[in-house]
Amino acid sequence: MKDQLQALEKEALQKVEDASSLKELQDVRVAYLGKKGPITEVLKGMGKLSKEERPVIGELANKVRGQVAEAIDSKKAGIEAAELEKQLAEETIDVTLPGRPIPTGGPHLLTSIVEEIEDLFIGMGFEVREGPEVETDYYNFEALNLPKDHPARDMQDTFYITDEILMRTHTSPVQARTMNMIKGERSVKMICPGKVYRRDTDDATHSHQFTQIEGLYVDKNVRMSDLKGVLDRFAKQMFGEDREIRLRPSFFPFTEPSVEMDISCKVCNGEGCSVCKRTGWIEILGAGMVHPRVLKMAGYDPEEYSGFAFGMGPDRIAMLKYGVDDIRHFYTNDIRFLKQYHQA
Amino acid sequence: MFVSINWLKNYVDIDQISPEDLAERITKTGIEVDGLERFANKVNNVVVGYVEACEKHPNADKLNLCQVNVGEETLQIICGAPNIAKGQKVAVAKPGAVLPGNFKIKKAKLRGVESNGMICSLQELGVEEKFVPKEFANGIFVFPEDAETGTDVTELLNLDDIIIELDLTPNRSDALSMLGVAYEVAAILDVPIRLPHTNYHAAEEKTEDHVSVKVEASEQNPYYGAFLVKDVKVGTSPLWMRNYLMAAGIRPINNVVDITNYVLLEYGQPLHAFDYDKFGSTEVVVRMANEGETIVTLDDQERTLSSEHLVITNGKEPVALAGVMGGADTEVSDQTTSVLLEAAYFDGKTVRKASKEFDLRSEASTRFEKGVDPNRVRKAGEKACLLLEKYAGATVLAGISEFDQLEYSEKTVTIWTSTINARLGTDISNEEIADILRKLHFNFEQDDETFTVYAPTRRQDIVIFEDMLEEVARIYGYDNLPFTLPSGGSQAGGLTKQQELKRHVKRFLEGAGLSETVTYSLTTKDRATQLISPEVAKDLVSTVSLAMPMSEEHSTLRLSLLPEMLASVAYNLARKQSNVAYYELGSIFISKEEKVSQQPEEKLRLAGALTGEWLTHPWQQEKKSVDFFVVKGILEALFDSLSVKVNFVQEKVDGMHPGRTACLYIGDRAIGFAGQIHPQVQKEYDLKDTFVFDIDFDYILEVHENEPSFAGIPRYPSVTRDIALVVDETVQAGAIQATIAEAGGELVKDIQVFDVYQGEHLTEGKKSIAFSLFYQDPSRTLTDEEVEASYQAILAAVADQHQAELRG
Incomplete structure (x- = not known):
C-alpha cells in the first residue's frame, strides 16, 4: 500500500505540474482528492491492515494528500496570477488619450480683484458694506461736502435721473449712509465695493460704468500716519512686498488733507519707464483725512473723532496688475478674455 | 496751467535745480505735474540775419534771391516765403545747422543758383503751428528791428524753454497765475520771491472826468475798476512777451490783447479792454441782465440773456457778459486809440452759470469761477497800464473810476503744534511749524505752541484748521510721516452671512461650469423691457431713464440681467465662440412710480445664460448640448446647497419658449424663471438655442437657513x-x-x-x-x-x- 500511495503521489504531482488551467487543476483535485479518488480508496482499504501498519499508512496517506493539495494550491495561485496578468494586459488603455472634460467656469477678473482687496482689508479689521447704485444727490454729494454749485462737482460728470436722483459717481455715499446710521456713537471701519457710473464716453481708458472700493475708518485719535501704514500694508500685499508707496497732495471735497497714493513702478522698479511715464511711480488711489464737515454732517464731533478715507478703482488695478490694455474688456464679456483669468 | 521755466525765473531763483527735479518736488509737495515738455528745441547755427537785398530768382517766379548779413559774413540764400522783404531781420539756418526733425541744412543749388542756408519760419524752428502769430503763420518769422544781427536765435526765441504742465485740483486756483506758482516754488525750495512793480506814469488828465462806474449788483460784482488809456498804438507786442505767451499756450494777437493775456497769466486776474470810442457812453453800469436782452459776443454769436446773467452795460445796452466774454461792438481793433480797461471781481457762481450755459469756458471765466485774489484786482489793472504805456505808446489817465465793496482782509486760522502732531502722527516742533509758515509767506503770530495764521487772500482755499494741517503736512513732507497702524479698538472685520452666501453661490456656479460676467446696468429702452421675470413685471409701472444719456445704448436702467447678457453671448457667437455658459449676480432697478421721484428699489438677481455644447468628448462618443435639464440640474444642485426647496412649474413667460419654460417657486412665492429663449427672440439677438435663468436672489438670501444641523448617518438598511x-x-x-x-x-x-x-x-x-x-x-x-x-x-x-x- 505504501508503494501504491507513493506511486499515486508521484502521478498526482505530475498531473498538477501538467495542468495548464484552473479547470484542469480542478479535475486533478477531484480525481485524486475527491471522495471517490484513489487516495480515499486507499484509506478505505485501511481496515484490512494490521494494527501496526495502520497508523504508518494513515500518516503516509495524509501526507500524500497534504502534498498533493499543497501542490494544487500553489499551482492554482500560479495560474491565477498568470490569468490575472493576462486579463490586466488585455485591459491596458492608452493613457495619453484625452480625459472626459468637465465644464469649467470661474469668477470675473474684477470680482477676483474686489474679493482679494476685501479679504485684505478684512484682515485689518474692516467690514464690508454695500449700498444702492441709484443714489440721492444728498448722499452722493451734499453729505460729502459737495454742495450744489461746488466747482468740484465738475470733477465727476454725473448721470442724473432727476435733479435729486442720480447714478452714484462713487461708493462714498455708502460711507455717509453707514455713519448716519451709527449716528456718531461708535467707530466705523469699513470698505464699500460696488459699481459706479460717470458721464464718460467709453474708450480704452474710460468706461461709463466701472468699479470702486472705498474705505473709511473713523475713531478717536485716528492719525494720518495710520492711513499711511494701512495703505502701505495694502500696497505690499496687493502688489508685492518690495513695492514702496508715496503720498502726494491732492484734493477731494470730502477729505482734508487729501492725498494721492503712488506705488513704485513694478516694471522698472522706480527707475522710470513707459508704464510709469518715466516717473517711477504709478498712481493707485486717492485718500485723505475725513473732512470735519463730513464728520459733522454724519453726527460725529470732529473735535473728538477723526478718520481717514480712501478710494480705488479695481478696474485700473486689474489693468495694472494683469496688463489689460482696454477697460472695455471687462464689460464685453468675451469668453476668451474671461477664461484667461479663471486660474487661481 | 502751463508754466514756462524761463518766465518763472523772473520771480524765483531756480537755476540750482533741474526742471525734472523741480517738477518732482512740485508734484510731491503740492500740485501734480502732468508733464514736462520742451517748448521747442535748442538749435545751433541759427542766427539773426539782416536781409540786405531781395530780388526775384532768375529762373523761378515764386523764389527770391536774398543777400543776408549774418554778422561775420553775408550769405546768398534762396527763399520761397511770400512775406520775405529787404530790410527784414530774419532767422537764418546756416549750413551745418540741424533743424527739428533732423533736417540738416547744407549748401545747395536751387534752379541753378547757389543757396547757402535757409531763412526759417517758426514752425521750422519747432514751434507748434497753433501758437505762431497769424501774421507769420504762412511765412517766415520776422524779428523786431532791434534784434542784433548774428545773435543766436535759441535764446531770442525762447526755444530752449521748458514747460511744466500743472494738473490743478479745484482748491489750488492760486496756481492759475505765474505769481501763485512762484509762491509755491519759493515755499518748496525756500528761496526768496521777487514781485513785479506796477508803477506807471499817470497823465494829468483824470479818468473820472471821462468815465464813471456804477454797480447795481454788488453781490455779484463787489469791485469794478475802470482805467482809461489814450494814444494807444495797436501793433506787435515785444518779442519776450510773445515768447512767454506762446510758451504758456496762447497765440499772440496784438499788443493790447497780448498785454491783457500776459497780466492774466502773471496775476491770475482777467482784464477786459473795451474800445473807449465805441463804448457808446461815459458810464459803466454793471447790472443783472434783463430777461430776453441780447448781446453779440466777440465770437459773433448773439446771446439771449436772462436775469441770472451779470452784464457790463454802457447805461443802455450790454457791452460784455461779465467775466465770460466781451461784446463784438466794443472790441479793440487795429484802429483803436483809447482803451477802457476793466479790472473787476466777479462772483464765481455767477460767472460759472453763464460760462456753462453758453459753453464759453475761457482762461478768464475759469479764474473768476474759482475766485481771484481780491488784493490783485487793482494791481493787475495797474500792471496792464504800465505795459500799455511801455509797449503800446499809451498815455494812462490819472486815477481809477471804481466801485469797491470788496473784502480784502485775510482769514485767521489758529493751529496748535500738539493738535497737528496728534492728527498727523508726527513729532513736529514749534520751530519747524514757524519755519514752514515763513516758507509759505504766511503772516502769523506765535504764542508757544499756538499759531494765529493770517491766510493770504491769494490762498482762498485756506479757511479751517484742516486746511492749515494740510499746508504744514505737505511742506513738512508726506514722505516724513511715519508708518503706523491704527491703535484704536481691535474690532474683527469680516463678511456678513449674506456676503458669504453670495461668494458661496459664485463659487458653486463657477464649479458647475459657469463663467461670471459683468454687464452694464444701463441699457437701451427696448432691452430694459425685455425678459422681465413675471414677479417683477407684476408691479412694475415704468422703466427708469437718465435725464441726459450719452447715448440711447445706455439710457435706461435694466429690469433684467438677461438682455445685456444675451448681447454678450451673441458677441461671442459672432466670434466663433459657440459654447458659452454665463452667470451674473447684479442689481435691477424697479420703480413703482409713473414719474420717478424716489430712488427705485434695487433687487439683486442671479441670472445665467447657456448655449452650445455642454459636454464634448468625441472619442468616447459622448456629446451633450445644453438643454433645459442641464440648467435645471445646476439650479437644483445650487438650491440644495443653500437648503432651499424650489418648485419648477410649467408656465409661460414673455420672450420665452412657451413649452420649455418653468417658473420657480419657494412655497407660493414666485422667485423667477428658467427655460429656453423664444426662437423669435433668439433670432433678434442672433443666438442659437439658449437657455437662461433669472432668480430673485434677495429672497433666497432672506429664506436661506444657515446652520445645517447634523442629521446622523442612517444605521438601518433602505x-x-x-x-x-x-x-x-x-x-x-x-x-x-x-x-x-x-x-x-x-x-x-x-x-x-x-x-x-x-x-x-x-x-x-x-x-x-x-x-x-x-x-x-x-x-x-x-x-x-x-x-x-x-x-x-x-x-x-x-x-x-x-x-x-x-x-x-
Missing part, C-alpha cells in the same frame, strides 16, 4: 422598489411624484425618475414613467409588509389621481 407607470402623455412627472410622496407616507425618503418612455409597445398618446422609491426608517429595519402596504397605497393613489396603470 429598501428600494421600482414602479413603472403608464399615463397620458400630458401628465407631468412632477405631479405623479407629488402624489407618490403623499401616498407613500413618511417611510418614502426619496423618489427618483429613472426612465421616461414613449413610442412602440405603448398606446399612442401614452407614456411610461418609471420611478425608484427609497424606503427607510432611521430607527429600525423595515418589514416587507409595511413596504408593500405603502407601495399599494401609492398604486391606488396614482391610479385615482392620474389614471396611471402599472406597466405590464
Whole structure:
C-alpha cells in the first residue's frame, strides 16, 4: 500500500505540474482528492491492515494528500496570477488619450480683484458694506461736502435721473449712509465695493460704468500716519512686498488733507519707464483725512473723532496688475478674455 | 496751467535745480505735474540775419534771391516765403545747422543758383503751428528791428524753454497765475520771491472826468475798476512777451490783447479792454441782465440773456457778459486809440452759470469761477497800464473810476503744534511749524505752541484748521510721516452671512461650469423691457431713464440681467465662440412710480445664460448640448446647497419658449424663471438655442437657513422598489411624484425618475414613467409588509389621481 500511495503521489504531482488551467487543476483535485479518488480508496482499504501498519499508512496517506493539495494550491495561485496578468494586459488603455472634460467656469477678473482687496482689508479689521447704485444727490454729494454749485462737482460728470436722483459717481455715499446710521456713537471701519457710473464716453481708458472700493475708518485719535501704514500694508500685499508707496497732495471735497497714493513702478522698479511715464511711480488711489464737515454732517464731533478715507478703482488695478490694455474688456464679456483669468 | 521755466525765473531763483527735479518736488509737495515738455528745441547755427537785398530768382517766379548779413559774413540764400522783404531781420539756418526733425541744412543749388542756408519760419524752428502769430503763420518769422544781427536765435526765441504742465485740483486756483506758482516754488525750495512793480506814469488828465462806474449788483460784482488809456498804438507786442505767451499756450494777437493775456497769466486776474470810442457812453453800469436782452459776443454769436446773467452795460445796452466774454461792438481793433480797461471781481457762481450755459469756458471765466485774489484786482489793472504805456505808446489817465465793496482782509486760522502732531502722527516742533509758515509767506503770530495764521487772500482755499494741517503736512513732507497702524479698538472685520452666501453661490456656479460676467446696468429702452421675470413685471409701472444719456445704448436702467447678457453671448457667437455658459449676480432697478421721484428699489438677481455644447468628448462618443435639464440640474444642485426647496412649474413667460419654460417657486412665492429663449427672440439677438435663468436672489438670501444641523448617518438598511407607470402623455412627472410622496407616507425618503418612455409597445398618446422609491426608517429595519402596504397605497393613489396603470 505504501508503494501504491507513493506511486499515486508521484502521478498526482505530475498531473498538477501538467495542468495548464484552473479547470484542469480542478479535475486533478477531484480525481485524486475527491471522495471517490484513489487516495480515499486507499484509506478505505485501511481496515484490512494490521494494527501496526495502520497508523504508518494513515500518516503516509495524509501526507500524500497534504502534498498533493499543497501542490494544487500553489499551482492554482500560479495560474491565477498568470490569468490575472493576462486579463490586466488585455485591459491596458492608452493613457495619453484625452480625459472626459468637465465644464469649467470661474469668477470675473474684477470680482477676483474686489474679493482679494476685501479679504485684505478684512484682515485689518474692516467690514464690508454695500449700498444702492441709484443714489440721492444728498448722499452722493451734499453729505460729502459737495454742495450744489461746488466747482468740484465738475470733477465727476454725473448721470442724473432727476435733479435729486442720480447714478452714484462713487461708493462714498455708502460711507455717509453707514455713519448716519451709527449716528456718531461708535467707530466705523469699513470698505464699500460696488459699481459706479460717470458721464464718460467709453474708450480704452474710460468706461461709463466701472468699479470702486472705498474705505473709511473713523475713531478717536485716528492719525494720518495710520492711513499711511494701512495703505502701505495694502500696497505690499496687493502688489508685492518690495513695492514702496508715496503720498502726494491732492484734493477731494470730502477729505482734508487729501492725498494721492503712488506705488513704485513694478516694471522698472522706480527707475522710470513707459508704464510709469518715466516717473517711477504709478498712481493707485486717492485718500485723505475725513473732512470735519463730513464728520459733522454724519453726527460725529470732529473735535473728538477723526478718520481717514480712501478710494480705488479695481478696474485700473486689474489693468495694472494683469496688463489689460482696454477697460472695455471687462464689460464685453468675451469668453476668451474671461477664461484667461479663471486660474487661481 | 502751463508754466514756462524761463518766465518763472523772473520771480524765483531756480537755476540750482533741474526742471525734472523741480517738477518732482512740485508734484510731491503740492500740485501734480502732468508733464514736462520742451517748448521747442535748442538749435545751433541759427542766427539773426539782416536781409540786405531781395530780388526775384532768375529762373523761378515764386523764389527770391536774398543777400543776408549774418554778422561775420553775408550769405546768398534762396527763399520761397511770400512775406520775405529787404530790410527784414530774419532767422537764418546756416549750413551745418540741424533743424527739428533732423533736417540738416547744407549748401545747395536751387534752379541753378547757389543757396547757402535757409531763412526759417517758426514752425521750422519747432514751434507748434497753433501758437505762431497769424501774421507769420504762412511765412517766415520776422524779428523786431532791434534784434542784433548774428545773435543766436535759441535764446531770442525762447526755444530752449521748458514747460511744466500743472494738473490743478479745484482748491489750488492760486496756481492759475505765474505769481501763485512762484509762491509755491519759493515755499518748496525756500528761496526768496521777487514781485513785479506796477508803477506807471499817470497823465494829468483824470479818468473820472471821462468815465464813471456804477454797480447795481454788488453781490455779484463787489469791485469794478475802470482805467482809461489814450494814444494807444495797436501793433506787435515785444518779442519776450510773445515768447512767454506762446510758451504758456496762447497765440499772440496784438499788443493790447497780448498785454491783457500776459497780466492774466502773471496775476491770475482777467482784464477786459473795451474800445473807449465805441463804448457808446461815459458810464459803466454793471447790472443783472434783463430777461430776453441780447448781446453779440466777440465770437459773433448773439446771446439771449436772462436775469441770472451779470452784464457790463454802457447805461443802455450790454457791452460784455461779465467775466465770460466781451461784446463784438466794443472790441479793440487795429484802429483803436483809447482803451477802457476793466479790472473787476466777479462772483464765481455767477460767472460759472453763464460760462456753462453758453459753453464759453475761457482762461478768464475759469479764474473768476474759482475766485481771484481780491488784493490783485487793482494791481493787475495797474500792471496792464504800465505795459500799455511801455509797449503800446499809451498815455494812462490819472486815477481809477471804481466801485469797491470788496473784502480784502485775510482769514485767521489758529493751529496748535500738539493738535497737528496728534492728527498727523508726527513729532513736529514749534520751530519747524514757524519755519514752514515763513516758507509759505504766511503772516502769523506765535504764542508757544499756538499759531494765529493770517491766510493770504491769494490762498482762498485756506479757511479751517484742516486746511492749515494740510499746508504744514505737505511742506513738512508726506514722505516724513511715519508708518503706523491704527491703535484704536481691535474690532474683527469680516463678511456678513449674506456676503458669504453670495461668494458661496459664485463659487458653486463657477464649479458647475459657469463663467461670471459683468454687464452694464444701463441699457437701451427696448432691452430694459425685455425678459422681465413675471414677479417683477407684476408691479412694475415704468422703466427708469437718465435725464441726459450719452447715448440711447445706455439710457435706461435694466429690469433684467438677461438682455445685456444675451448681447454678450451673441458677441461671442459672432466670434466663433459657440459654447458659452454665463452667470451674473447684479442689481435691477424697479420703480413703482409713473414719474420717478424716489430712488427705485434695487433687487439683486442671479441670472445665467447657456448655449452650445455642454459636454464634448468625441472619442468616447459622448456629446451633450445644453438643454433645459442641464440648467435645471445646476439650479437644483445650487438650491440644495443653500437648503432651499424650489418648485419648477410649467408656465409661460414673455420672450420665452412657451413649452420649455418653468417658473420657480419657494412655497407660493414666485422667485423667477428658467427655460429656453423664444426662437423669435433668439433670432433678434442672433443666438442659437439658449437657455437662461433669472432668480430673485434677495429672497433666497432672506429664506436661506444657515446652520445645517447634523442629521446622523442612517444605521438601518433602505429598501428600494421600482414602479413603472403608464399615463397620458400630458401628465407631468412632477405631479405623479407629488402624489407618490403623499401616498407613500413618511417611510418614502426619496423618489427618483429613472426612465421616461414613449413610442412602440405603448398606446399612442401614452407614456411610461418609471420611478425608484427609497424606503427607510432611521430607527429600525423595515418589514416587507409595511413596504408593500405603502407601495399599494401609492398604486391606488396614482391610479385615482392620474389614471396611471402599472406597466405590464
